[in-house]
Amino acid sequence: MVERQIGVALWRQIADRIRLSISNGDFDATGMVPPETALAAQFGVNRHTVRSALASLADEGLVNAVQGRGTTIARKERLSFPISKRTRFSQGLSGQARDLKARLLDHASVPATREIADALGLKPGETCIRLDLLSSADGRGVSCSTSYFSAERFPRMAEHFARLGSITKSFAASGLDDYVRASTDIVARHADANELSLLKLSPGAIVIEAQAINADPQGRPVQYSRTRFAADRVKLTIET
Amino acid sequence: MVERQIGVALWRQIADRIRLSISNGDFDATGMVPPETALAAQFGVNRHTVRSALASLADEGLVNAVQGRGTTIARKERLSFPISKRTRFSQGLSGQARDLKARLLDHASVPATREIADALGLKPGETCIRLDLLSSADGRGVSCSTSYFSAERFPRMAEHFARLGSITKSFAASGLDDYVRASTDIVARHADANELSLLKLSPGAIVIEAQAINADPQGRPVQYSRTRFAADRVKLTIET
DNA sequence: TACGGTTGTCTAGATTAATAGACATTTAGG
DNA sequence: CCTAAATGTCTATTAATCTAGACAACCGTA
Structure with a gap:
């Protein structure tokens, strides 16, 4: 899934994977990224690590996290x-x-x-x-x-x-x-x-x-x- | 030069830069990668960090380090x-x-x-x-x-x-x-x-x-x- | 052979990344 | 108005990465 000790931080690998999923349209049904807990389980990492990944995607303007609701996809076009x-x-x-x-x-x-x-x-x-x-x-x-x-x-x-x-x-x-x-x-x-x-x-x-x-x-x-x-x-x- | 805290380990950034320089032909004059100490100074990191980068390039078969001589470029074709x-x-x-x-x-x-x-x-x-x-x-x-x-x-x-x-x-x-x-x-x-x-x-x-x-x-x-x-x-x- | 320059190896410590858990805060829905 | 589900924040600990310095081993050359 994600690899360790390869010189790329886990949060960055996860951010890259989520970015790819978004552009593939994997989350188009809901328009939202799966919950942090679900992603943490999927990638086999701690929730905080997923949060770092999502924070970096939010920083790019690709997603938008809202407390209580979830994390919505802001744009996906290529x-x-x-x-x-x-x-x-x-x-x-x-x-x-x-x-x-x-x-x-x-x-x-x-x-x-x-x-x-x-x-x-x-x-x-x-x-x-x-x-x-x-x-x-x-x-x-x-x-x-x-x-x-x-x-x-x-x-x-x-x-x-x-x-x-x-x-x-x-x-x-x-x-x-x-x-x-x-x-x-x-x-x-x-x-x-x-x-x-x-x-x-x-x-x-x-x-x-x-x-x-x-x-x-x-x-x-x-x-x-x-x-x-x-x-x-x-x-x-x-x-x- | 190289950036910290971006989710990519310094040794990996340096490895990528050296790989690029090799394929650009920057070292064609000598056929060798510059000495570790020179690279460490150039990138502003410790020599050990450069060594990690070179070890990874050697692992790819791109370069070949010989004690006493230096690090030679093994291949660069695309x-x-x-x-x-x-x-x-x-x-x-x-x-x-x-x-x-x-x-x-x-x-x-x-x-x-x-x-x-x-x-x-x-x-x-x-x-x-x-x-x-x-x-x-x-x-x-x-x-x-x-x-x-x-x-x-x-x-x-x-x-x-x-x-x-x-x-x-x-x-x-x-x-x-x-x-x-x-x-x-x-x-x-x-x-x-x-x-x-x-x-x-x-x-x-x-x-x-x-x-x-x-x-x-x-x-x-x-x-x-x-x-x-x-x-x-x-x-x-x-x-x- | 002696020397300068290079890579190889080791130890120790500092900094950054990841894990773990607890709890607060917000939203949507019954 | 609760509750479930989600994100936000905090502390503490462990693991990985980077720095620092010293010295060994080796190559080419004078």
């Missing part, structure tokens, strides 16, 4: 983010949340590393524009991303984005009306300290990192991005 | 698993590992839940075949999966797989020569106890779960599967 040849961030999520925002955290001109140069078809050391973005839906952080563009071809990407708030519109303002997703690599790992604070994740949380290359209609790469999604808030839907 | 319209498990990984195996763990005839019925276009309660598979590459567990097939259309799927060791060949033996990937949903979460033991993961490990539907050339769903990949051993490559 945004679905489609990935296809025509992946567009804001379009994909529209309809699933009311308030979608992409905020420019930082931008800079930097020399291309080997990795970036390979992805964008530049020479290593050539100048490129880096944009750091934070996207949120209804006030919850959904993803943070770092994108690179050729500084020669798209010199004013940062200004455009700051004004328009959209990659697609910024490309259009730079004279590129269309682009397609050339490749997407997907990896999952624990969030680092920066991601924890940006996405307001609880420590130990998981991020899905999508390393994507977008290309113009002629097939030339125009954007290399690494987007880190809060794994418990999204699912990626691949459209082949 | 298998690349392509996902496309024509996703085939064994084909996709061939060439990346010598010894690829898919083992049938269990099979059963079960009534379709709502979820399975929706995916396969059956009526809830209709009988379907469930196959539980474990795939490994060079002796390391890569993924475990649960697949569902219509029992009416593919009554002998389990026998075929047991003999042929391949879904594609089992479909062929059932008279279906071709199929395509209709949809893939991707989610990442912590591994459960069953996955930990099947894939021999260290507790707290991450799995990437791909929920996929394969369809015949006429577009009728033939397979619904949930495949859980060990996140630190694979990356998914989306081919749009």
Whole structure:
């Protein structure tokens, strides 16, 4: 059930399991988490340990404990983010949340590393524009991303984005009306300290990192991005 | 750097960070992990805590400590698993590992839940075949999966797989020569106890779960599967 | 061979996590 | 208006994790 002496506190393991059950819809019949005593029996731990787990979930805003009534589930949705040849961030999520925002955290001109140069078809050391973005839906952080563009071809990407708030519109303002997703690599790992604070994740949380290359209609790469999604808030839907 | 009182032991946080650094290639110059004393200073913890972290990485087979010399990195590769319209498990990984195996763990005839019925276009309660598979590459567990097939259309799927060791060949033996990937949903979460033991993961490990539907050339769903990949051993490559 | 740098082992103590039990407080329902 | 069932709070104890320091064992090299 839960394991001991593995470097993960019991209350955290239990919190993770309950979070998963909630998102699986296991408690949809009642809309409530089972009583603390029942959970303690189920997981074979003391009630206080379960209370620590529930306190952490309440802290995330996922559940709401009321003395005398029980612990109700506050929310359980997972945004679905489609990935296809025509992946567009804001379009994909529209309809699933009311308030979608992409905020420019930082931008800079930097020399291309080997990795970036390979992805964008530049020479290593050539100048490129880096944009750091934070996207949120209804006030919850959904993803943070770092994108690179050729500084020669798209010199004013940062200004455009700051004004328009959209990659697609910024490309259009730079004279590129269309682009397609050339490749997407997907990896999952624990969030680092920066991601924890940006996405307001609880420590130990998981991020899905999508390393994507977008290309113009002629097939030339125009954007290399690494987007880190809060794994418990999204699912990626691949459209082949 | 590392955070305290978050329900994750310091040694585990440190192990996770070092694992990430290794797969990022941060230590490729020397092929060695920095000395324990340096790591202890870097993370602001006692050397013994770092030793616990390294012991756990050594237990995974990721590093190798030698008294007097230091701690060497044993492996760092990540298998690349392509996902496309024509996703085939064994084909996709061939060439990346010598010894690829898919083992049938269990099979059963079960009534379709709502979820399975929706995916396969059956009526809830209709009988379907469930196959539980474990795939490994060079002796390391890569993924475990649960697949569902219509029992009416593919009554002998389990026998075929047991003999042929391949879904594609089992479909062929059932008279279906071709199929395509209709949809893939991707989610990442912590591994459960069953996955930990099947894939021999260290507790707290991450799995990437791909929920996929394969369809015949006429577009009728033939397979619904949930495949859980060990996140630190694979990356998914989306081919749009 | 001697030495600096590294991992291995041991002991002791401090801090954090988990257990155990008792009882208070609140809510819903008969 | 009770009572049952649920969460909230408190104290005490045990178990696990982290810190601290000292020293042994081993490797590579001068």
